[in-house]
Amino acid sequence: MLIHLFLQGNFEMSHQQALAQVTAQAVHSQYTVGSQADYSLPFSSATSALTSQFIKSSANVTSMKETATLPLHTVNDNLKSNEVSQGFQTLALTVDKPADDGYNWRKYGQKAVKGGEYPRSYYKCTQASCPVKKKVEHSAYGQITQIIYRGQHNHQRPPKRRSKDGGNLLNEDDFPENRDALTRSEPGSQDHSGKVEVSNDGITGLSMSKRRDGGDQSSGSSDREEDNDEAGDDNGDAGIVNANKRWFM
DNA sequence: AGCCTTTGACCAGCG
């Protein structure tokens, strides 16, 4: 949990306030996307990456990959308009632990992929029977370039998190998408995988692929198959880049 | 004491 915060100019908000604000915006943006079952956008990480980008380029949010049938452009718009208007061009956040989405995560591995250029971290939800995992890929500068969620939380967000990285307690009200995840209205969607992709030039893509991933293909996880909200077939990671395919086998 | 991160090793899939 390393948070580098560089505040320049007239930033009167505290670290946590800034983070909270970014987070809130990201939540809102994510929520706008629609009822994404397990696509819990890791806003703190995503936004940290986003805000980092504002240092280099003021919201160079351009091309949008859209693999889902969701109006992702709304995310784009929100992030763009909100954050620019908030003056985030002078805010850089580098969150080493990109887990501040309300859930508790345990890092269980890290690998240098793509020729060792980009370290990729692997996180599991610490909830006992929760199969959700996520991969977080960093750039050479420590920025989060890609976050891929896998699985679906079968529990509610912990009401309060101990605040290792910020001190602010997070509760469910702060993350409405959790409720959405629990009550999603997409019957056909068993599983989704969200990916936030940020390049050095800014956001190059934010793609979500709705996957029907049967009860968590993850071989090892003996988790709840009873939550067969997502029971179904496996695979179908359409939209996720090839590198992710093994998540769905 | 419990939970977390780190990190090297191991395993599996693919070309």
Add this chain to the structure above:
DNA sequence: TCGCTGGTCAAAGGC
């Protein structure tokens, strides 16, 4: 079959 790559395990140590 072999090497590469990605994902996971598990021990060790830290907080």
